Amino acid sequence: MGKVKVLTAREAVDLIKDGDTVTMSGFVANGYAEALHAAAEERFLETGHPQDLTVFYVAGTGNKDGSFAEHYAHEGMIKKVIGGHYNFVPKICQMLYDNKIEGYNIPQGAIAQMLRDNAAHKIGTLTSVGLGTFADPRNGGGRLSEKTKEDIVEIIEIHGEEQLFYPRIPIDVALIRGTYADELGNVTMEKEMAPLDATAQAMAVHNNGGIVIVQVERVVKAGQLDAKLVKIPGIYVDVVVECPADDPAQAQSRGCTYDPAYAGNVQVPVSSLEPKKLDAKKIIGRRAAMELRKNVVVNLGVGVPEWVSSVAAEEGVADEMTLTVECGPIGGVPGGGLRFGGTVNAQAYVDEAYQFDFYDGGGLDLCYLGLAEVDPSGNVNVSRLGSRITGSGGFTNISSNSKKAVFCGTFTNGVKIETGDGKLTIVQEGKQHKFINKVTEITFSGVVAGKHGKDVLYVTERAVFTLKADGLHLIEIAPGVDLEKDVLGQMDFAPIVDRDENGNVKLMDERIFKDEVMGMEIK
16 A cells, blocks of 8 residues: 655645535534635635535534635635535525525434445435424425525335435545544544544545545654554545644634543543523523433533533532533533533544434433424424524434433523522513414424424423423423413413413422522432
8 A cells, every 4th residue: 555645735625626526524613624624715716716616514613703614605616515504604604695506404413324325335315304394305405595406305205104315425525634644544533522424524535536635733654553543544545634733723623722631532520610690591401400310311402401511510410411412422521612512521432423323213312402493383493593594403313313302492582580589580571482383494393203202391491391292282380470471472372281170380390490509309
């Protein structure tokens, strides 16, 4: 086996041809080959090439600052984008709003699995994830602009069951981030926050006769790397680009050169957190945390769901659950913000496609996810907020197949409350209802979940709902709120209200609303 080519970033991206389909590694602000993306943009601005690219990525990556896929956000440089999440690439979104490019949102797990199936030259990927949601071709098939006409997904019935089928999409170029490469092109990821989709991306492109380019910190002599740590075998790799460890383009995550704790290279004590103030988010976190059971495997979404973790720590029950992140870490304490995707003290790491296999197969006991809109059927939208595209990320995979799903969010947008005495007072109502007659887009299908008898809760600071076969049921309200004025009067539809024999709705546990430790016990 000959030595791998070692080129500069600009020499490497000069190999990208007009019309190529390009896949790229990364998750939020972690693991992306920034030197390569910047060089590709520089080349286009200087020469007008490469043109008409299709950008194919799994997870939402970037920082709304022109990094990652935003380097390609130039008219003429891309014609199509296929991705799992869009919240971190507003320039790409603007091109979609302006109808300048084609775009598709595919559930993140499905894209990860598509890469693996692509590598095996399967004719496509079959999944039940997304049926009845935005991804279903009967609901738009994930198309994101009027310019987007072609269906990239279809309905197939096998053994009497419907499945979504994504035909294979050949990929020409992979731009991947690693830590070290040897002279033969073998790549390790010691300093990365997770292996992500690197193996599948490289294999898919290699088997399609394309070009695999990997950005690494340093190239070492053959034989110096531990073979068991190699995530991308050299037989897949065409070009390696060195980017020194102190170059921001090689940072482990945006704004962090390298933290060994987030790469699983050291175990660190997790300091006790100061108890958070008692506000609407903490109330939601407390009520949601009451659904924890001993030895559960959990996925936490971003935003309000992250409060479940802090509440569990404050109550001394955090050790009862094993947290997972969709990009691969298992166990430990997941990071938030730009570090989301990384985990401190992880027990194990798996490739992203395998993590989603675990999720899709029902391996999760419980998930806590956000909510932006809910309708009478229990459908949830988080992927398109008004006209703004955010994308689904792993939400659809996780919520569809977890044994229990708990959706968390304030009852209205911008609500102000007072609490601390065992009761809740609405000081100023939010300006926008979240419980509406029809969600803008279906990210979680309550209709499909209801048919299968799935265990689903919707937790807010003032009310708790559950999903049953006939729709959304109100099952609890906060002590101190008025059922008609503060709950039913702030909904665009009338839910089914569950009452006791005296006609009363069950009250949420008053301990949730006291500014002291609850004394939570996990069954």
